Amino acid sequence: MFIVDTDVHNYWSSAEVLLPYLEPYWRDFLVRGEKPGPAGSFPHGHRPWLHPEGFSRHDIRPQTEEDNYLIMREKHLDLYDIDVAILTADEPLEASTLANYHYANALVKAYNDYMIDWWLPKDRRFKGSIIISPTDPHGAAAEIRRLGAHKDIVQVLASHGSQRPYGDPFYHPIFEACAEVGLPFAIHFGGQGGVNHNAIASGPTTYYWETHALLSQPAMTHVVSMISNGVFEKYPDLYFVVIECGVSWVPSLMWRLDANFKALRKETPWLKMLPSEYCRRNIRFSTQPLEQLQNVRHLWETLEHMDGQNTLLFASDYPHWDFDAPTNIHIPPAWRDKVMGLNALEVYKRIEAPAASARVA
Numbered sequence: 001m002f003i004v005d006t007d008v009h010n011y012w013s014s015a016e017v018l019l020p021y022l023e024p025y026w027r028d029f030l031v032r033g034e035k036p037g038p039a040g041s042f043p044h045g046h047r048p049w050l051h052p053e054g055f056s057r058h059d060i061r062p063q064t065e066e067d068n069y070l071i072m073r074e075k076h077l078d079l080y081d082i083d084v085a086i087l088t089a090d091e092p093l094e095a096s097t098l099a100n101y102h103y104a105n106a107l108v109k110a111y112n113d114y115m116i117d118w119w120l121p122k123d124r125r126f127k128g129s130i131i132i133s134p135t136d137p138h139g140a141a142a143e144i145r146r147l148g149a150h151k152d153i154v155q156v157l158a159s160h161g162s163q164r165p166y167g168d169p170f171y172h173p174i175f176e177a178c179a180e181v182g183l184p185f186a187i188h189f190g191g192q193g194g195v196n197h198n199a200i201a202s203g204p205t206t207y208y209w210e211t212h213a214l215l216s217q218p219a220m221t222h223v224v225s226m227i228s229n230g231v232f233e234k235y236p237d238l239y240f241v242v243i244e245c246g247v248s249w250v251p252s253l254m255w256r257l258d259a260n261f262k263a264l265r266k267e268t269p270w271l272k273m274l275p276s277e278y279c280r281r282n283i284r285f286s287t288q289p290l291e292q293l294q295n296v297r298h299l300w301e302t303l304e305h306m307d308g309q310n311t312l313l314f315a316s317d318y319p320h321w322d323f324d325a326p327t328n329i330h331i332p333p334a335w336r337d338k339v340m341g342l343n344a345l346e347v348y349k350r351i352e353a354p355a356a357s358a359r360v361a
Contacts, residue, residue, distance in 0.1 A: 002341035003326055004351065006286050007188070007243050007315035008076070008085040010119050011056070011068045014040030015091065017118070021110035029103060043107065044094030045194015048204045049211055053321055055090075060319040069122050076318045077125055080326045083341065084351055085125050086154060087115060088188055088243065092131045093159040097194030104133035105143070112147055120152050127351065129157035129186065134171060135195060141177035148181025154348040155184045159191020160218045160245060163198075167225030175235050184239035184284075184347050187222060189215045212322075219245035220253055223283060227257070230270040232282040239347045243286040244317060251305035254279055280307050284347055286315035287331070287339065288324040296330050309335045313344050 016039075019027050035041045060075065062068045077085060092111040095104040108131045120126050130147050132140035144156055156178050164170055166187065178185045192211070197204065201221070205211040219242050226232065226240055257275035265271065271278075285306075293299045303312070312331070316324050331339055345353050 001337060003080065003082050004084040004086070004314065004341045004344035004348070005076075005082050005316050005318070005326070006086045006241070006313045006344060007088050007288060007317050008072070009090045009318060009320065010072070010087045010115065011062065011090055011319070013062060013065050013068065015042040016040050017065065017114055018107065018110040021113040021117075022106060026103065026106040026110075030107075042091035042094060043098060043103070044091070045097030045099075045196070047193040049206060049208045051208045051321075055320050057319050057321060057323055069119070072318065073123065076316070077123065080316075082125060082326070084127055084344070085123075086127045086129060086348070087119055088129055088157060089115065089131050093157070093188060093190045094193075095131070095133045096135060096159045096161060096191045097196050098133070098135070099195050101133060101136040101139065105136055105139040108133050109143055109146075112143065116147070116150065116152075127152055127154040127348070129153070129155045130183070132156060132158050132174065134158045134162055134166075134174065137171050137173040141173040144174070144177035144181060144183070148177070148183055151350060153183070154350050155186045155241065157186045157188060157243075159196070160187040160189055160215075160222065160242075161191030161193070161196035162218070162222075163195055165225030166222045167227070167229030167231050169229065172231070172234070175231055175238055179235045179238055182349060184241050186241035186243055187219070187245075189219075189244035215244065216246045216249045220249060223250075223253065223279070224257065224275075226283070227275045227278045228268055228271070230268065232278045233270050233272060236282075238282060240283045241286070241313065241347060242283065243315060244288060245285070246289060246291060247285045247287070247306070247308070247312065248291045248299060248302050250279070250285065251302055254306070280311060284311055284313050284343070286313050287329055288315040288317045289322050290324065290330060292330075299330065300332050303331070309338055310343060312339045313347065314340045 060071055092108055095107045098104040111131055115128050120128055201217050254276040261275055
């Protein structure tokens with residue numbers, strides 16, 4: 001089976017790997033400036049909660065920088081015969097929490113160069129994500145245009161913690177750049193804290209597990225905002241990928257949106273289709289974390305209402321604590337070829353289809 005893992009976190013041992021990629025002024029900022037943790041920590045706005053176990057699996061404890069790749073190769077890429085692994089970074093997503101967007105831009109730019117230099121050449125299976133800081137949409141657009149033509153870059157990625165819903169015209173320069181270079185725009189759970197203090201609807205949460213259970217809230221807001229603000233009329237070929245935000249909420253949200261749109265569509269005359277039709281055409285959702293039900297058929301019935309066979313993309317979230325192995329994804333057996341890999345070929349145009357087809361055959 002052809003497997004595309006759309007959420008593989010490439011860790012580092014220290015944020016100081018970015019030093020060679022920073023201009024002297026920002027290098028001094030990172031070395032001498034205030035940290036949220038010990039030396040080598042990545043700058044970010046403090047979260048109100050802390051993970052009680054650390055974010056990574058306990059069996060993955062790299063001792064050197066090279067271990068980050070070697071352990072991934074042994075315990076994930078080779079073990080599960082992954083064909084394509086889309087790198088989604090980790091701490092760099094937190095740059096979106098910083099008030100100083102100049103610093104945030106410098107940090108994500110340094111990460112992108114480090115990822116291209118250090119990670120992509122290590123394994124033919126790797127594809128990269130351009131990390132952006134959405135607090136400065138024009139700076140983000142410049143970064144997308146700077147690297148968007150790279151043959152192994154397959155998407156633009158931001159945190160789902162943000163200052164505004166992503167459909168807001170404030171962010172449209174990002175989508176214009178994505179459309180220009182032909183890359184999907186993806187959001188990943190994270191980036192709460194700092195300037196993104198409203199990431200959870202009613203206010204800050206207290207515990208990590210409480211926050212994780214509510215990870216769908218910001219995603220729901222972004223999905224509705226992207227549709228209602230006409231992003232997919234303005235950029236009809238743009239794919240919006242929602243990573244690590246759950247999926248079972250999608251059908252009920254679309255039912256409500258369609259009903260409200262039919263009654264109140266005069267507010268948004270630029271929309272030509274039902275919200276659920278934009279969702280099926282332009283939005284894709286990663287499987288991890290797939291909701292865990294005692295009777296899995298109840299989940300499958302829900303997923304059928306979002307056309308899950310065509311809208312779901314496999315994700316493992318390696319090496320995080322709630323990692324999903326490719327052998328343990330609870331989807332209908334008839335969907336596996338599409339969800340595990342073939343659906344990704346429609347979204348990530350630079351993944352080579354001929355190799356995929358040969359593998360499936």
